[in-house]
Amino acid sequence: MKNVYLPITVDHIARVEGKGGIEIVVGDDGVKEVKLNIIEGPRFFEAVTLGKKLDEALAVYPRICSFCSAAHKLTAVEAAEKAVGFTPREEIQALREVLYIGDMIESHALHLYLLVLPDYLGYSSPLKMVDEYRKEIGIALDLKNFGSWIMDELGSRAIHQENAVLGGFGKLPDRSVLEDMKKRLKEALPKAEYTFELFAKLEQYEEVEGPITHIAVKPRNGVYGIYGDYLKASDGFEFPSEEYRDHIKEFVVEHSFAKHSHYHGKPFMVGAISRLVNNSKLLYGRAKELYEGHKDLLRPTNPFANNLAQALELVYFTERAIDLIDEALAKWPIRPRDEVEIRDGFGVSTTEAPRGVLVYALRIENGRVSYADIITPTAFNLAMMEEHVRMMAEKHYNDDPEMLKLLAEMVVRAYDPCISCSVHVARL
Amino acid sequence: MGEKKVRIGFYALTSCYGCQLQFAMMDEILQLIPNVEVACWFMIERGSYEDEPVDIALIEGSVSTEEEIELVKKIRENARIVVAVGSCAVQGGVQSWEKDKPLEELWKTVYGDAKVKFQPKMAEPVSNYIKVDYNIYGCPPEKKDFLYAIGTFLVGSWPEDIDYPVCLECRLRGNTCVLLEKGEPCLGPITRAGCDARCPAFDVACIGCRGAVGYDVAWFDSLAKTFREKGLTKEEILERMKMFNAHNPKLEEMVEKVFQGVKE
Numbered sequence: 154m155k156n157v158y159l160p161i162t163v164d165h166i167a168r169v170e171g172k173g174g175i176e177i178v179v180g181d182d183g184v185k186e187v188k189l190n191i192i193e194g195p196r197f198f199e200a201v202t203l204g205k206k207l208d209e210a211l212a213v214y215p216r217i218c219s220f221c222s223a224a225h226k227l228t229a230v231e232a233a234e235k236a237v238g239f240t241p242r243e244e245i246q247a248l249r250e251v252l253y254i255g256d257m258i259e260s261h262a263l264h265l266y267l268l269v270l271p272d273y274l275g276y277s278s279p280l281k282m283v284d285e286y287r288k289e290i291g292i293a294l295d296l297k298n299f300g301s302w303i304m305d306e307l308g309s310r311a312i313h314q315e316n317a318v319l320g321g322f323g324k325l326p327d328r329s330v331l332e333d334m335k336k337r338l339k340e341a342l343p344k345a346e347y348t349f350e351l352f353a354k355l356e357q358y359e360e361v362e363g364p365i366t367h368i369a370v371k372p373r374n375g376v377y378g379i380y381g382d383y384l385k386a387s388d389g390f391e392f393p394s395e396e397y398r399d400h401i402k403e404f405v406v407e408h409s410f411a412k413h414s415h416y417h418g419k420p421f422m423v424g425a426i427s428r429l430v431n432n433s434k435l436l437y438g439r440a441k442e443l444y445e446g447h448k449d450l451l452r453p454t455n456p457f458a459n460n461l462a463q464a465l466e467l468v469y470f471t472e473r474a475i476d477l478i479d480e481a482l483a484k485w486p487i488r489p490r491d492e493v494e495i496r497d498g499f500g501v502s503t504t505e506a507p508r509g510v511l512v513y514a515l516r517i518e519n520g521r522v523s524y525a526d527i528i529t530p531t532a533f534n535l536a537m538m539e540e541h542v543r544m545m546a547e548k549h550y551n552d553d554p555e556m557l558k559l560l561a562e563m564v565v566r567a568y569d570p571c572i573s574c575s576v577h578v579a580r581l
Numbered sequence: 582m583g584e585k586k587v588r589i590g591f592y593a594l595t596s597c598y599g600c601q602l603q604f605a606m607m608d609e610i611l612q613l614i615p616n617v618e619v620a621c622w623f624m625i626e627r628g629s630y631e632d633e634p635v636d637i638a639l640i641e642g643s644v645s646t647e648e649e650i651e652l653v654k655k656i657r658e659n660a661r662i663v664v665a666v667g668s669c670a671v672q673g674g675v676q677s678w679e680k681d682k683p684l685e686e687l688w689k690t691v692y693g694d695a696k697v698k699f700q701p702k703m704a705e706p707v708s709n710y711i712k713v714d715y716n717i718y719g720c721p722p723e724k725k726d727f728l729y730a731i732g733t734f735l736v737g738s739w740p741e742d743i744d745y746p747v748c749l750e751c752r753l754r755g756n757t758c759v760l761l762e763k764g765e766p767c768l769g770p771i772t773r774a775g776c777d778a779r780c781p782a783f784d785v786a787c788i789g790c791r792g793a794v795g796y797d798v799a800w801f802d803s804l805a806k807t808f809r810e811k812g813l814t815k816e817e818i819l820e821r822m823k824m825f826n827a828h829n830p831k832l833e834e835m836v837e838k839v840f841q842g843v844k845e
Contacts, residue, residue, distance in 0.1 A: 167627040170598045194595030194645025195701045196676040200690040205678075209821060212788045213675045216720065219599030267605070267625065278626035280614055294608055301606065309783045311606070312599045312721045313790070316783040323783040405695035562627075573597045 161546075161554050165192075166562055167277075168268040170220045171572020175561050176408075177546045184550050187543040189535060189565070191409035193572050199525040207233055207495060210522045212315065214513075217527070218573050219312045220263070223256035223304055224506035225513075226317050229527075231380070232513035233319060235500025239493045244484040245321045246380070247477040251334075252307040252317060253379050253504070254470045254477075258341075259300025259311065260507035261425075261463040264569045265348060266293030269460055272563050273355050289351070292344045296467065299341050303474075306330055321490035328485055331478050338475050342439070345467035349443055352464040353450055357457045360548040361541045361564060365454060367427035368401075368416060368533070370394075370505050377428070377435040377469060379505045385431050386416060387453060394503040397512055403528065411575035413536040414528065420536035423509025424568065425462035426451065440469030456541050457567045463507075495520045506530055508569050531568075531575035538568050587735060590621035590635040592656055594642030594649045595704065596674065598624060599721040600667035601641055607724050616735060634659045637734055639717075643669040643676060643704035650710055657711040662734060665706070665713045668720035668825050672792045675720070676704040677827040706828055715740060718773055720790035720825065726775060743775045746794050747787050751778035759786045764811055766821055771799040789825045793832070801835035815840045 163175040172193040178186040198217055202210035214229040215222040227249055234241065241249070266289060267279040276282050283290050301311035306326045308314025316323045370381035371391055384400075385391040392400055403412045415421070429436075429444065430453040436444055443465055444451060451465065452458050481487060501514045509530030516524035541564045549557045591601055601624045604610070619626050620633040631652065638660035644650055657663055665671045673680065679687060684703050707713055717726050733740040747769040751758070759781045760767035768789035769781055780787050793799035801822060808818045819836055826832050 165623050165629070165631075167623045167629055168625065170602075170624070172593060172595075172623075192646070192648070194643075194649060194704070195688070195691065196595060196645070196704070197679075197687040197691050198676075200682075200687040201676065201678040203690065205820065206817070209788070209824060213678065213824065216597050216599075216675050219597040219602045219721065222597070222599070263602075263606075271627070277628040278619065278622075280610075280619065280625060283611060283614060290611075297606060298608070309779055309785070312603060315780045315785045315788070318785060323780075323785040405692055405697065407695075407697050410697055410701070573595075 161557055163558050163562060166565055168271070169566060169570050169572060170218070171570070171575070173570070173572045175542060175558070175565065177542070177550070177557070177561065179550045184543060184546045187539055187546055188408045189539050189542065191411040191535070191572055191575060193410060195410045199527060202522050202525055204521055204523070206521055207517060208319065210525070211319070214527070215313050217529070218571050220260050220571055221256060221506045221508065222313045223252055223308055223317070224504060224511055226308070226314050227253055228502045228504045228506070228511050228513045229515070230317055230319060231502035231504070232500045232515045233517065234493065235502060236498040236515050236517045237493060237496045237500070238498055239320065241321060242491070244481045244487050247480040248307060248322070248325070249317065250379055251474050251477050252304060252314065254474045255300045255303030255307065257300070257379075257470050257507050258467060259297045259304065261467050262293055262296035262300060262348070264507070265352060265460060265463055266290070268569070269566055272559065272566070292347060296341060296344055296348070299337060303334065306334065318490065320493040323489065325487060325489040328482065331482060335475050335478050338471050341471050342468065345471050346439070348467055349461070349464040352461045353447055355460065357450065357455055358545070358560070358563070361457065361544045362455050363544065365456070365537065366416060366419060366421040367430040367453060368421050368423050368510060369428045369431040370503050370510055372432060372435060375435060377432050377437070378473065381503060384503055384510065386421070387427070387430050394512070395501045397501065397503070401533070403532070409535065411532050411535060411572070414533045415536060420540055421533070422456065422537045423530045423533045424459050425466050426453070426456070426459040427509060428505055429462045429465065436469060438469070438472045440465055440472065443468060456564060459567050459569065463569070499524070508571050509533060529571065529575050531570045531572060534568050534570065535575065538565060538570065586618040587616060587637065588618045588620045588633070588635045589637045589639065590619075590633065590656070590660070591624070591639045591641070592621060592631065592652070593623065594640065594652070594670065594707070595645035595676070596642030596667070596669040598641070603721040603724060604639070604727055607727060609728060613731070631655065632659065636661045637731070638663045639666050640664065640670050640707050641666045643674045644707060644710055645676065645702060645704045647700035647702060653707055653711050662714045663711065664715045664717060664730065665708065666717045667722055668718070668790055668792060669704070670707045671716045671718055672825055673704050673706045673828045675824060678824055680704070680827045716742070718775065718791040723776055742795055743773055744794060744796050744798060745774050746770055747772045747774050747776065747778050747781070747791070750774045750776070751781045754778055754782055756781050757784070759784065760807070766808055766813060768804070768822065770804050771801055771822070789822065793826050793829055797831065799831065801832050802838050805836045805839040809839060
């Protein structure tokens with residue numbers, strides 16, 4: 154008689170953004186199937202913004218996701234500006250990147266301390282760590298508050314920033330606020346470094362070690378950063394952002410409201426580790442030193458390295474923001490906004506959201522959105538994520554199911570998935 | 582407070598998770614910890630159980646799948662007080678913007694002919710399925726909205742709704758009027774206050790994320806008249822007002838009044 158196996162399931166993965174589950178089916182010959190069930194309802198963002206006025210569509214897009222709303226807002230705005238043929242002034246681009254960095258700092262701090270760290274320290278929730286790990290919780294709150302504050306000042310608020318508009322900003326803060334921001338960035342640096350040291354000590358789980366193709370934006374101006382007009386893969390191939398559909402194919406799988414993606418027919422990864430793998434030569438400052446000293450841990454072959462890569466980016470982007478503010482201050486006083494003439498056109502923007510490459514492609518006709526395609530980092534990552542959960546399951550399916558569930562969740566959490574993001578989903 | 586901890590659950594339907602994120606990001610939450618016990622909050626707590634009884638159930642997100650209808654009913658059965666949190670739970674969210682289009686059409690635009698194993702449906706507010714005791718408005722809500730509501734519940738009292746528009750707060754801040762002086766389609770006059778006119782203070786028109794003022798005092802018709810005088814068509818006015826008010830029963834009827842007998 155054949156053995157009967159019940160699937161090992163996590164109905165609702167905790168400590169991630171959005172609703173997803175894991176299903177591991179084991180048979181006589183080992184792991185038969187691994188599925189990440191994305192059960193969050195569909196939200197049809199491209200469909201509901203179709204035919205809508207550009208400014209109203211731009212107000213809605215960031216609502217795809219709260220953890221990276223600034224990323225969505227700024228990427229959508231850039232795609233729209235490219236579509237109508239407008240290029241913002243350098244100082245506006247610099248300040249937009251600072252706003253984006255606010256999101257990066259907040260999101261990384263939140264992911265690392267509140268979502269990832271409890272697993273390593275044996276807690277089910279960061280709320281339960283407060284007594285024992287007061288220092289770590291304090292740093293987590295300081296860093297995420299700091300990221301939020303940057304977004305409050307430059308974006309109007311930390312979630313769903315309305316102060317990023319076509320042509321620039323509604324209003325800009327006073328010069329004194331930017332001076333204060335610089336001071337506070339310097340103060341945040343030791344906390345970012347502490348975070349790096351803390352995460353450098355954590356287990357890397359060799360079970361999921363193996364080759365990974367990484368894709369990241371090729372940063373503009375030759376400096377490790379967020380904006381770029383080309384995508385670059387770790388196999389050495391690069392292509393203009395407009396050609397993303399020629400190289401990355403999306404498809405529907407029946408167990409998920411989010412589509413999967415393949416690059417040249419295979420799963421791939423995006424995220425902080427992918428940025429480092431492709432662009433580490435463009436780092437500078439303290440982050441460069443830390444990278445050089447910890448290359449063995451920041452491996453391109455292990456998804457868990459994404460956690461430490463995010464910690465490294467906390468250091469890097471904190472320093473980078475100071476330089477960007479200096480660039481803007483050198484041109485002070487700055488006019489917040491230019492008039493943008495809304496012409497017909499098509500634009501693609503690719504940026505680095507905290508979780509990896511984010512693509513917005515917008516066509517504008519008669520001031521309205523006539524085509525929208527949005528692909529989020531989590532949608533890019535899902536196929537690869539499933540592969541890594543499978544690798545973990547293959548090593549541990551005979552162990553305690555509770556342990557396997559935890560390890561499978563930890564693989565998923567290392568990717569920092571943004572499930573709400575992934576289900577808005579694109580046009581086929 | 583007595584020795585008994587107040588049990589809370591934070592449940593997610595379909596949303597961007599911004600309301601939970603806002604709640605999780607409040608430093609004040611540390612002060613709450615000694616008084617509350619978290620029975621369910623998947624975003625933060627791995628030991629979360631949707632079936633547990635709670636004193637206060639906070640629900641974020643719109644009802645967007647058949648499974649979520651069952652979930653809200655279960656939450657209602659288990660909770661003493663049910664609070665709908667944020668524009669998705671209270672008003673159906675931005676995913677309701679095209680609620681009058683057939684679901685099949687939206688599905689086809691995004692997924693083509695492909696099928697998945699779950700049952701999608703058009704987004705709806707939580708109150709379409711269960712009795713909601715209190716609403717926390719906003720996309721996302723302000724931190725003080727949470728503090729006020731939870732704080733009031735914890736002392737055994739009941740919070741009140743705000744019944745005046747964003748305009749009032751905007752005037753008190755001394756902002757330049759985005760609508761009258763700049764001619765932008767600001768929804769401040771019909772939108773529930775509480776954000777301290779956050780967007781107009783940045784010279785950006787209000788998009789109405791806190792929803793229309795309740796108690797039938799949202800003057801969709803007067804604002805529609807002003808918009809019409811500024812050259813907006815009925816469709817443009819409805820589109821903008823529907824971004825966060827698609828399920829409002831008064832909206833179309835009141836805007837229609839302004840355009841009665843007028844040929845577009």
